[in-house]
Amino acid sequence: MVPMKRKRSLPPLRVAVIGASRAGLPLALLLAERGHHVVLVETDAEALDTLKSGKYPFLEPGGPELLQACIDKESLQISSRLSVIEGSDVILLTCTTPIDTRLIPDMSHVDAAIRDLKPHLRGGETLVFRATVFPGTSEKIEERLSQRSVGPRIGVSFCPERLAMGHTVKELTEVPQIISGSSPQALSHAARLFDPLSVDLVELTLLEAEVATLFLNAWRYVSFGTANQFFHIAASKGLDFDKIRSAIVYRYERASGFPRSGFTAGPRLYQDMMQLAAYCRHTFSLGHAAMLVNETMPDCLVEQARQKLLEQGTRGFKGLKCGILGMAFKPDSDDCSDSLALKLRDLLLREGAEVRCADAFVQEREGMELVSQSALLESSEAIFIGCPHSQYSSISFRQAVFDCWGLVREPDFTLFQATSLDCRALRVAVVGGAGHVGLPLSLVLAERGHEVVVVDEDAQKLAEIQAGRIPFLETGGPELLQRCLESKAITFTSQVKEVSSSDVIIVTIGTPVNEHLNPCFSVVQACMDELTPHLHPGQTLLLRSTLFPGTSSRVLASLPAGVNVSFCPERIAQGKALEELTDLPQIISGSNQQALEHAKALFAPFKVDLIQLELQEAEVAKLFLNAWRYVAFGTANQFYHIATSKGLNFDRLRAAIVYRYPRASGFPRSGFTAGPCLFKDTMQLAAYCRHTFSLGHAAMLVNETMPDALVEQAKAGRPASGMALSGVRCGILGMAFKANNDDWRESLAFKLRRLLLWEGAQVSCSDVHMHREEFIPLDQLLASSEVLFLGCPHEEYREISIQPHQRLYDCWGFFESPKLAIQGARSDRSSLEEESRRGARSPIPSC
Numbered sequence: 001m002v003p004m005k006r007k008r009s010l011p012p013l014r015v016a017v018i019g020a021s022r023a024g025l026p027l028a029l030l031l032a033e034r035g036h037h038v039v040l041v042e043t044d045a046e047a048l049d050t051l052k053s054g055k056y057p058f059l060e061p062g063g064p065e066l067l068q069a070c071i072d073k074e075s076l077q078i079s080s081r082l083s084v085i086e087g088s089d090v091i092l093l094t095c096t097t098p099i100d101t102r103l104i105p106d107m108s109h110v111d112a113a114i115r116d117l118k119p120h121l122r123g124g125e126t127l128v129f130r131a132t133v134f135p136g137t138s139e140k141i142e143e144r145l146s147q148r149s150v151g152p153r154i155g156v157s158f159c160p161e162r163l164a165m166g167h168t169v170k171e172l173t174e175v176p177q178i179i180s181g182s183s184p185q186a187l188s189h190a191a192r193l194f195d196p197l198s199v200d201l202v203e204l205t206l207l208e209a210e211v212a213t214l215f216l217n218a219w220r221y222v223s224f225g226t227a228n229q230f231f232h233i234a235a236s237k238g239l240d241f242d243k244i245r246s247a248i249v250y251r252y253e254r255a256s257g258f259p260r261s262g263f264t265a266g267p268r269l270y271q272d273m274m275q276l277a278a279y280c281r282h283t284f285s286l287g288h289a290a291m292l293v294n295e296t297m298p299d300c301l302v303e304q305a306r307q308k309l310l311e312q313g314t315r316g317f318k319g320l321k322c323g324i325l326g327m328a329f330k331p332d333s334d335d336c337s338d339s340l341a342l343k344l345r346d347l348l349l350r351e352g353a354e355v356r357c358a359d360a361f362v363q364e365r366e367g368m369e370l371v372s373q374s375a376l377l378e379s380s381e382a383i384f385i386g387c388p389h390s391q392y393s394s395i396s397f398r399q400a401v402f403d404c405w406g407l408v409r410e411p412d413f414t415l416f417q418a419t420s421l422d423c424r425a426l427r428v429a430v431v432g433g434a435g436h437v438g439l440p441l442s443l444v445l446a447e448r449g450h451e452v453v454v455v456d457e458d459a460q461k462l463a464e465i466q467a468g469r470i471p472f473l474e475t476g477g478p479e480l481l482q483r484c485l486e487s488k489a490i491t492f493t494s495q496v497k498e499v500s501s502s503d504v505i506i507v508t509i510g511t512p513v514n515e516h517l518n519p520c521f522s523v524v525q526a527c528m529d530e531l532t533p534h535l536h537p538g539q540t541l542l543l544r545s546t547l548f549p550g551t552s553s554r555v556l557a558s559l560p561a562g563v564n565v566s567f568c569p570e571r572i573a574q575g576k577a578l579e580e581l582t583d584l585p586q587i588i589s590g591s592n593q594q595a596l597e598h599a600k601a602l603f604a605p606f607k608v609d610l611i612q613l614e615l616q617e618a619e620v621a622k623l624f625l626n627a628w629r630y631v632a633f634g635t636a637n638q639f640y641h642i643a644t645s646k647g648l649n650f651d652r653l654r655a656a657i658v659y660r661y662p663r664a665s666g667f668p669r670s671g672f673t674a675g676p677c678l679f680k681d682t683m684q685l686a687a688y689c690r691h692t693f694s695l696g697h698a699a700m701l702v703n704e705t706m707p708d709a710l711v712e713q714a715k716a717g718r719p720a721s722g723m724a725l726s727g728v729r730c731g732i733l734g735m736a737f738k739a740n741n742d743d744w745r746e747s748l749a750f751k752l753r754r755l756l757l758w759e760g761a762q763v764s765c766s767d768v769h770m771h772r773e774e775f776i777p778l779d780q781l782l783a784s785s786e787v788l789f790l791g792c793p794h795e796e797y798r799e800i801s802i803q804p805h806q807r808l809y810d811c812w813g814f815f816e817s818p819k820l821a822i823q824g825a826r827s828d829r830s831s832l833e834e835e836s837r838r839g840a841r842s843p844i845p846s847c
């Protein structure tokens, strides 16, 4: 990132804001308050009168005070005549390009606005678009306006609004502003426009700014869709999604953006996702899959209700008095545009129910008759939560409630705080203890006072470990192993019978899916068959491998009476076990009290909080967590495809989106999404819901075909068509499944190698952490390859230099510096420069 020197105290501009919209009004007021000469044009007479009387027309904290201040100081001119814009430097428009019913972007709003403005444009001014538009719109408008024969050129700028309604006034002075412009003057107008807000300005091109905004909203839409699909899955299995979600996110940073379920609606997300879909000619499969989930949430609630009514033997919907509580599209808002509560109402009416709606925030209007909350609660036989305004959380309902938001909560999980747990030493056997999960766990258990025996069928690996070598990269692992070996706190065996003297037997064996993407229960069964003869009552079998839901109960049923079962999923990131095991809260579950007591005693010395769930809830929680990450990475990968196909650099857009914007802090990078967990766990979840997990499947097709996309890019970059890579010397840099790791399992770099070989290329591979006979050293690979592919972005590759005749294909955005221009507004300029340096990457040209 390149920080640009920021001029301060720029002279005020003459600004015209068209329309007192939710986005336009607060900005107009704030800019007027802070020194620009602002005129607000509102052609609707009623809206104009409301404003002039000092009434802020929306529910927006801080809005009314701001309006009053502008009226008192006469700092804002309000008019119904468009002619007042004449002579403005900047004209701000908040009209959008919605999607019509055939999924085609509807330009009529923008066209009409330009038509109305045109007679009043003098030349030299800049039109600033603030609401999302179909990519290319800004450029089109500029072209159209430049056809004028007289006067200086009119500039166009796109500066997207990224504020959360209900926080707009506050966020206007906090959230960095993305700016763009059709000319240096348009860009300078945009920068001057936002100058009084004292926020950092991130500069993109017009098209980049348009696409980045769609990426941001489409990513949120897919993420919410994933939570909604989990809600469906949980509900169909009689589980409480909200409870499972709160267990997942409790003090677990990797899941900090894991969303709630609910009605995903409103004027922005659906429209923006569809604009992006239309932009890439409807190849945005994850967006479409999310749409089908999000838009059918009301159907899901109605079906739930129907089921319940059937179970209760009641008469069904006909004549049933149904109440919808909350009609806004999001909590504590008065906006019900595109709210799914309206769709819910229509569905219930169609079923023959008598429907009443209540929402104290929303204004009654034609087609939206409202009753009071108390009348609704009194008269309804069934309540549907249309929007969970916070004031509803204290209501105790006397009738059946249907709620997909988690407003009506079941009792939460039980939490055992680290400080409340008593430590007592246990005898512990870890089956699969030489593996990636088993070994670090065994070492930490031993170091923290338990008596540990590592049981593993791989005698060679055991010998290696006993000789003081960890068979894989694990930060801090070799040192800890040495300490454990020296203190004799741990023993090793390949004899399963050794488990018989343990209090707790932990199972950490691999649990793969087969070639039909179904879980192989036989692997677990085989292990149980081996263990069973050596188990006795009072012992707890603690399952730690990721399991197909229901496996723990199935195992319990197959064990001798008196043996307990516990399931405590492992949630570490590979390679970071030692740091994370004593940092992350543990999810625990047990078939009875003794199993739970064993789990508590086992983890007590780790000094972390314990979250108690039921067996199946814990199994599902682990799958939800990994599947959500898998879909999120798939979304970034699909954006990478879209950006690349349009000649845009995804990583640059991503950098602009996440720059000091907390709502996008979890926005992932693109890359090869692989490894032994994410793909497999997503497929286990899909199998669990009989392959109705459409978002998981869509993500799988995107993630698994990243190597294909790279090969196609490389072929397109060659002169010949057909077997364009035949005989070409290709080198793959990095073969592990993730950076700074030596694990090759399910790595997509190997798939890339196969594809290149199929194309007839001569393929060499290299990896700084993985040593295999067929791999060649890095310098040899760099010297001999005509075409290079980044298979895995190990840190060591930062410094390498690529020759001008070599082509490099990098879908991780590792080698490309985002080269963003940021105009800092903060006083802490040095920290901005430091941030920019950290963001910068070695300037190696890539394709």
Ligand SMILES: NC(=O)c1ccc[n+]([C@@H]2O[C@H](COP(=O)([O-])OP(=O)(O)OC[C@H]3O[C@@H](n4cnc5c(N)ncnc54)[C@H](O)[C@@H]3O)[C@@H](O)[C@H]2O)c1
Binding pocket: 431, 432, 433, 434, 435, 436, 437, 438, 455, 456, 457, 458, 461, 508, 509, 510, 511, 526, 527, 530, 544, 545, 546, 547, 570, 571, 572, 573, 574, 575, 676, 677
């Ligand atoms: N790798 C991770 O970071 C990670 C993180 C969380 C969860 N998980 C889950 O943990 C489980 C284990 O994954 P892993 O990466 O440690 O696998 P792994 O292959 O590294 O380890 C499994 C170990 O079990 C041993 N083993 C297999 N069957 C056995 C048997 N019947 N008796 C004795 N030993 C046996 C193997 O020899 C191997 O050493 C999987 O379910 C995985 O999804 C893995």
Ligand SMILES: O=c1ccn([C@@H]2O[C@H](COP(=O)(O)OP(=O)(O)O[C@H]3O[C@H](CO)[C@@H](O)[C@H](O)[C@H]3O)[C@@H](O)[C@H]2O)c(=O)[nH]1
Binding pocket: 254, 546, 570, 571, 572, 573, 574, 575, 626, 629, 633, 668, 669, 670, 671, 672, 673, 674, 675, 676, 677, 678, 737, 738, 739
């Ligand atoms: O923005 C990103 C970050 C990562 N990846 C890729 O995604 C894969 C998985 O990465 P990550 O989740 O960081 O590593 P894992 O060690 O596989 O950990 C996952 O799988 C473990 C095993 O179940 C869980 O315990 C962890 O919570 C879960 O993050 C790797 O190929 C990464 O290169 C991306 O594509 N985009």
